[in-house]
Amino acid sequence: MELHIQTRRVNLDEATRELVERRFMFALDQFDGFVMNVDVILEDVNGPRGGVDKHCRVLASLRGGKYVKIEDQDADLISVVNRAADRLSQVVARELDRKRDKKGAHSSGSFAEEQQPE
Template structure:
């Protein structure tokens, strides 16, 4: 899982960037093999005015599935990253589990030969149509 951190209209320290990467690896670590890339965009909506204006947008590219987009706003940069990372973890887990259960239900509906001899049944099918050339 590759983590990319971008910032708009504000500067962040190397320590905060390191914290963001560690936080995402912790939150998404169990699903990291199914996540190709995480793009984090941090911005300050109101500039120096203050208030609840730190914005975090996470785009998670999943292997073979639709992307997940998480957005959150808070007054503190670490808090907004924590909230977004928690939501990303829950959303990715839910989505991948839902797809896994859907695949299980589909497999249950497929016919199963179980202990039957497949070759015998296939041979009977071919014998039924073996004289088709003679009928032409």
């Protein structure tokens, strides 16, 4: 999985960048092979004026061509990153379950049809 972090009007020191990387890698570690690419965009919407303006946008590409988009906003950069990583993990888990259910429904449905007596 490739992880790309971009910033807009946010000064991201090396320690914070590593924390963001670790947080997203930890959140998605269990989906290795299903999540292909993750783009994280961190933005300070209001700049130095403050407020609830730290914005995190995440776009993850999944195997099979599907994309997941998460957006969140908070006054604290780390809080918004943690919440976005948690939400992304939940959405990816749900997508993976749907994919598994779809495969299971097709195979069990055709098996049941073949086993019925004539």
